[in-house]
Amino acid sequence: MYNLKEKELIFVFTGPDGSGRKTVSKLVGENTLQMKGVISYTTRNRRPYETGGEDYHYISPGEFQASINNGEFLESVEVDGHFYGIKEKDIRETFEKKGCIYLVVNPEGADILKKLYGDKVIRFFVYADRNTVINRQKERGDTPAIIERHLAHYDEDMAYRVHCEHVFENYKLDHTAFEVTQTIENYFEKKLAEKKASSEPEKI
Numbered sequence: 618m619y620n621l622k623e624k625e626l627i628f629v630f631t632g633p634d635g636s637g638r639k640t641v642s643k644l645v646g647e648n649t650l651q652m653k654g655v656i657s658y659t660t661r662n663r664r665p666y667e668t669g670g671e672d673y674h675y676i677s678p679g680e681f682q683a684s685i686n687n688g689e690f691l692e693s694v695e696v697d698g699h700f701y702g703i704k705e706k707d708i709r710e711t712f713e714k715k716g717c718i719y720l721v722v723n724p725e726g727a728d729i730l731k732k733l734y735g736d737k738v739i740r741f742f743v744y745a746d747r748n749t750v751i752n753r754q755k756e757r758g759d760t761p762a763i764i765e766r767h768l769a770h771y772d773e774d775m776a777y778r779v780h781c782e783h784v785f786e787n788y789k790l791d792h793t794a795f796e797v798t799q800t801i802e803n804y805f806e807k808k809l810a811e812k813k814a815s816s817e818p819e820k821i
């Protein structure tokens with residue numbers, strides 16, 4: 618397991634599928650705060666609106682299993698018959714570029730990461746009501762079968778919100794992005810204050 622250094626934090630975006638976790642995390646993490654995102658590996662097929670290496674690294678079930686056998690995944694889960702995981706090396710390499718990173722996982726993955734890293738993992742739960750997530754998935758071109766699979770665990774996913782450090786309803790994107798940005802900036806300021814305090818000479 619990668620050992621997080623003193624200043625390192627992982628911002629984990631979770632919530633129901635189609636709620637806007639990827640959109641919000643990219644807008645805030647990459648565009649506004651110049652953080653780096655860690656891309657998951659999956660065995661599912663790429664959807665028409667997705668890009669390999671940006672949305673996911675798409676690999677075969679055989680490759681995924683080989684990576685499990687080699688202990689490459691920090692966490693991995695099975696969702697709706699497909700495998701998803703975050704590789705430890707990607708976390709390490711991303712931290713070489715930035716002190717704080719973000720990623721998007723389902724509640725099960727968020728829970729695994731929280732158990733691994735405690736206070737250094739901050740969970741952002743992003744949600745919208747059932748009809749809204751259905752409409753967003755229809756609009757982006759998900760098939761009825763995919764939407765049905767996602768909605769089958771909507772209630773279970775929503776139940777995880779009580780465990781998260783921060784909860785954001787995502788209707789007006791600019792409003793959500795503003796709130797998430799402010800919350801992350803508070804963590805940055807806290808880190809900076811801690812660093813300053815620890816470098817101040819001791820008073821006699």
Ligand SMILES: Nc1ncnc2c1ncn2[C@@H]1O[C@H](COP(=O)(O)OP(=O)(O)OP(=O)(O)O)[C@@H](O)[C@H]1O
Pocket residue numbers: 633634635636637638639640641721753754756757787788789790791793
């Ligand atoms: N506040 C918003 N208002 C309107 N549309 C939104 C909003 N947030 C996200 N969307 C759109 O909703 C769709 C789903 O968003 P996104 O892919 O970010 O969700 P997700 O939670 O990461 O789900 P998944 O893992 O299924 O992709 C996208 O087409 C995105 O552009």
Ligand SMILES: Nc1nc2c(ncn2[C@@H]2O[C@H](COP(=O)(O)O)[C@@H](O)[C@H]2O)c(=O)[nH]1
Pocket residue numbers: 632633634657658661692693694696701702703721722723724725726727
């Ligand atoms: N625990 C993890 N969950 C992940 C990871 N990558 C994606 N996901 C989540 O899986 C579901 C299904 O995703 P979909 O893109 O096929 O609709 C969704 O909640 C993702 O956020 C991961 O590495 N670990």
